[in-house]
Amino acid sequence: MKSKKETKKPLLEIHDLFASTENLTILKGVNITINPGEIHAIMGRNGCGKSTLSKIIAGHPSYEITGGKIKLSGTDIEPLEPEERAQAGIFLGFQYPIEIPGVSNLEFLRVATNARRKFLNKEELDTFEFEDLVKEKLEIVKMEPTFLDRSINQGFSGGEKKRNEILQMALLEPKIAILDETDSGLDIDALRIVASGIKKIANENSGIILITHYQRLLDEIKPDFVHVMANGKIIKTGNSELALELEKNGYEWTDKFIDKT
Amino acid sequence: MVNDNLVDNIVSEPYKYGFVTEIESEKISKGINEDIIRLISSKKNEPEYLLNFRLNAFKKWQAMEEPDWADLGYEAIDYQDIIYYSAPKQQEKITSLDEVDPKLLETFDKLGIPLTEQKRLTNVAVDAVFDSVSIATTFKEQLAEHGVIFCSISEAIKDHSDLIEKYLGSVIPASDNYFAALNSAVFSDGSFVYIPKNVTCPMDLSSYFRINSGDSGQFERTLIIAEEASSVSYLEGCTAPMFDTNTLHAAVVELIALDDASIKYSTVQNWYAGNEQGVGGIFNFVTKRGKCIGKRSKISWSQVETGSAITWKYPSCILLGEESVGEFYSVALTNNLQQADTGTKMIHIGPKTKSTIVSKGISAGKSSNSYRGLVKIGSKAKGARNYSQCDSMLIGDKAAANTFPYIQSQQSNSEVEHEASTCRISEDQLFYLQSRGIEFEEAVSMMVSGFCRDVFNQLPMEFAAEADKLLSLKLEGSVG
Numbered sequence: 109m110k111s112k113k114e115t116k117k118p119l120l121e122i123h124d125l126f127a128s129t130e131n132l133t134i135l136k137g138v139n140i141t142i143n144p145g146e147i148h149a150i151m152g153r154n155g156c157g158k159s160t161l162s163k164i165i166a167g168h169p170s171y172e173i174t175g176g177k178i179k180l181s182g183t184d185i186e187p188l189e190p191e192e193r194a195q196a197g198i199f200l201g202f203q204y205p206i207e208i209p210g211v212s213n214l215e216f217l218r219v220a221t222n223a224r225r226k227f228l229n230k231e232e233l234d235t236f237e238f239e240d241l242v243k244e245k246l247e248i249v250k251m252e253p254t255f256l257d258r259s260i261n262q263g264f265s266g267g268e269k270k271r272n273e274i275l276q277m278a279l280l281e282p283k284i285a286i287l288d289e290t291d292s293g294l295d296i297d298a299l300r301i302v303a304s305g306i307k308k309i310a311n312e313n314s315g316i317i318l319i320t321h322y323q324r325l326l327d328e329i330k331p332d333f334v335h336v337m338a339n340g341k342i343i344k345t346g347n348s349e350l351a352l353e354l355e356k357n358g359y360e361w362t363d364k365f366i367d368k369t
Numbered sequence: 370m371v372n373d374n375l376v377d378n379i380v381s382e383p384y385k386y387g388f389v390t391e392i393e394s395e396k397i398s399k400g401i402n403e404d405i406i407r408l409i410s411s412k413k414n415e416p417e418y419l420l421n422f423r424l425n426a427f428k429k430w431q432a433m434e435e436p437d438w439a440d441l442g443y444e445a446i447d448y449q450d451i452i453y454y455s456a457p458k459q460q461e462k463i464t465s466l467d468e469v470d471p472k473l474l475e476t477f478d479k480l481g482i483p484l485t486e487q488k489r490l491t492n493v494a495v496d497a498v499f500d501s502v503s504i505a506t507t508f509k510e511q512l513a514e515h516g517v518i519f520c521s522i523s524e525a526i527k528d529h530s531d532l533i534e535k536y537l538g539s540v541i542p543a544s545d546n547y548f549a550a551l552n553s554a555v556f557s558d559g560s561f562v563y564i565p566k567n568v569t570c571p572m573d574l575s576s577y578f579r580i581n582s583g584d585s586g587q588f589e590r591t592l593i594i595a596e597e598a599s600s601v602s603y604l605e606g607c608t609a610p611m612f613d614t615n616t617l618h619a620a621v622v623e624l625i626a627l628d629d630a631s632i633k634y635s636t637v638q639n640w641y642a643g644n645e646q647g648v649g650g651i652f653n654f655v656t657k658r659g660k661c662i663g664k665r666s667k668i669s670w671s672q673v674e675t676g677s678a679i680t681w682k683y684p685s686c687i688l689l690g691e692e693s694v695g696e697f698y699s700v701a702l703t704n705n706l707q708q709a710d711t712g713t714k715m716i717h718i719g720p721k722t723k724s725t726i727v728s729k730g731i732s733a734g735k736s737s738n739s740y741r742g743l744v745k746i747g748s749k750a751k752g753a754r755n756y757s758q759c760d761s762m763l764i765g766d767k768a769a770a771n772t773f774p775y776i777q778s779q780q781s782n783s784e785v786e787h788e789a790s791t792c793r794i795s796e797d798q799l800f801y802l803q804s805r806g807i808e809f810e811e812a813v814s815m816m817v818s819g820f821c822r823d824v825f826n827q828l829p830m831e832f833a834a835e836a837d838k839l840l841s842l843k844l845e846g847s848v849g
Contacts, residue, residue, distance in 0.1 A: 167804070168800055169796065191808050200804050206795075208801065210819025210820050210822050223805070
């Protein structure tokens with residue numbers, strides 16, 4: 109007999125993940141499972157491996173998986189190119205979005221959106237259809253349409269860059285969005301805009317990983333799980349209370365959880 | 370930095386214009402001497418003054434030495450091993466397109482330049498040049514209604530000798546340089562354009578140059594005259610079959626703009642570039658120069674150089690008339706073992722003359738790409754202004770880019786501004802685009818088009834799209 113509440117399959121499973129760059133081991137056995145509709149926060153000191161984890165999931169060529177698995181909806185993503193991962197629904201919101209002179213933001217957003225739509229067997233959008241869609245999404249991050257005419261991230265303020273990331277997330281409708289320090293360098297107003305944007309995009313079919321140092325983003329977006337990372341591992345997992353404890357006691361308080369072996 | 374293994378694998382998209390048309394052609398024997406020049410002239414039934422022009426140029430050429438100052442390395446050219454005249458055999462006098470060998474029409478069809486009335490491009494008049502001769506010129510009659518003369522230079526020599534005598538060699542004299550002297554001695558065909566006073570040419574004019582024969586050089590000559598307050602936009606395209614030998618192409622283009630006239634000259638050069646090992650390809654030694662004789666006249670060069678094994682080309686402007694304007698917008702892409710040494714000269718002679726130079730060099734593979742430009746402000750060019758921007762983009766770590774700007778000013782009341790930059794497509798930029806689902810190669814081509822945008826914006830619309838496509842094709846596989 110079928111249970112009334114269908115058990116959801118995990119969206120992202122990271123199992124005992126080891127990774128290195130330039131012969132330096134950075135991830136030393138990370139385990140996380142994210143189910144549809146969940147928001148996870150990963151916190152930890154600089155250099156603990158948070159950003160590396162996000163880049164590995166997105167497929168950055170400078171990092172190498174040396175052990176363990178990453179599965180998206182049950183499929184191992186290691187053999188996939190970064191663009192294939194993105195098309196399949198992985199989204200990385202960059203801590204430092206890259207400037208690309210000469211390439212129009214609008215064109216970029218359209219090509220990216222169509223690549224994802226093609227993967228989903230949806231019809232690709234022509235210039236006019238896309239403009240309608242993007243104008244709608246601009247509202248989410250409170251950006252002006254003039255934004256679209258500029259080169260990708262070129263000359264954008266810190267806040268504009270981050271809002272552009274969230275705009276991309278809104279357009280690509282990823283299964284899993286990893287937002288790497290999206291709150292860093294934002295003033296309170298920009299943080300609110302970004303946070304409310306993320307909340308609007310979040311839905312019961314997708315998962316979000318927030319990588320952050322600060323409680324203030326988590327005040328806006330309440331995570332279901334908080335993970336503390338240190339020395340390439342997740343050393344403690346809890347609910348949103350854990351973030352508050354961290355805020356109160358600092359990372360030193362978590363050091364006792366580090367497995368010294 | 371892009372990983373070594375990412376860029377090692379350099380292969381170009383097969384050159385799609387590399388086919389040879391099987392057609393019987395009339396060729397003269399190899400080599401160059403006075404008799405050959407007399408023979409070419411007599412084949413073309415030229416008037417005496419032109420034969421003299423050629424012989425005089427030949428004498429000068431013999432006394433000159435091939436220049437070696439460019440940043441180019443190639444095996445010495447044996448000028449006695451080249452055929453200087455090759456023409457497809459056909460009826461002596463062709464009065465309509467129906468009499469043109471269908472094979473020739475087919476060739477241009479295949480190149481995307483249909484010539485027959487049913488199929489020809491509706492907004493562009495075309496002069497199609499096949500090896501040494503002009504095959505056909507479209508829309509001649511319609512243009513004539515506006516007083517515009519658009520024909521092969523051979524026809525112009527016969528029918529408009531007054532204009533030819535007055536202007537041929539007036540911008541680029543035979544003694545100008547080695548390759549211009551050679552061209553002046555042996556040039557076979559090319560296009561002639563005359564725009565009368567106060568006429569805006571009703572459509573774009575274009576020449577399409579096709580080298581077909583493997584052992585003959587192509588030496589075309591183009592002359593464009595824009596009378597007072599007239600204007601014209603002229604497009605030039607070039608392709609050649611793939612041969613494993615090198616073919617010499619030494620063209621001369623002269624532009625003349627009188628008071629308030631404007632000439633826009635756009636080129637998409639896609640001669641065969643040789644294979645990945647650098648075997649074969651066109652040696653492209655071209656002299657292009659415009660003279661802004663008139664007040665407020667304007668000459669604008671835009672070029673997209675993607676082909677040829679060797680490119681040696683400096684489209685220039687002599688800014689004589691007060692407030693005349695010269696422009697040079699260039700994209701030069703080299704891949705594999707291609708070498709390009711290209712740029713411009715802006716010679717400011719008249720007061721308040723202005724020039725703009727925007728050069729974008731892209732080097733991929735093991736190619737070498739140099740910008741060489743001269744900005745000269747003469748003593749009478751009070752209030753002259755120049756702005757130059759030379760950007761280089763490197764793809765991979767085996768390509769080279771150089772910039773050689775020369776600035777000479779004899780007038781303190783003038784402004785010369787030069788900006789230069791070199792960038793490499795970074796791994797982080799590529800990763801950023803890829804992480805949004807954009808394929809690696811598309812990411813590269815987006816960045817290259819973005820880099821070239823300032824120049825593409827200057828090209829006529831159909832050309833800009835073509836240029837963009839061409840660059841992506843050329844780069845396909847170059848980073849992957």
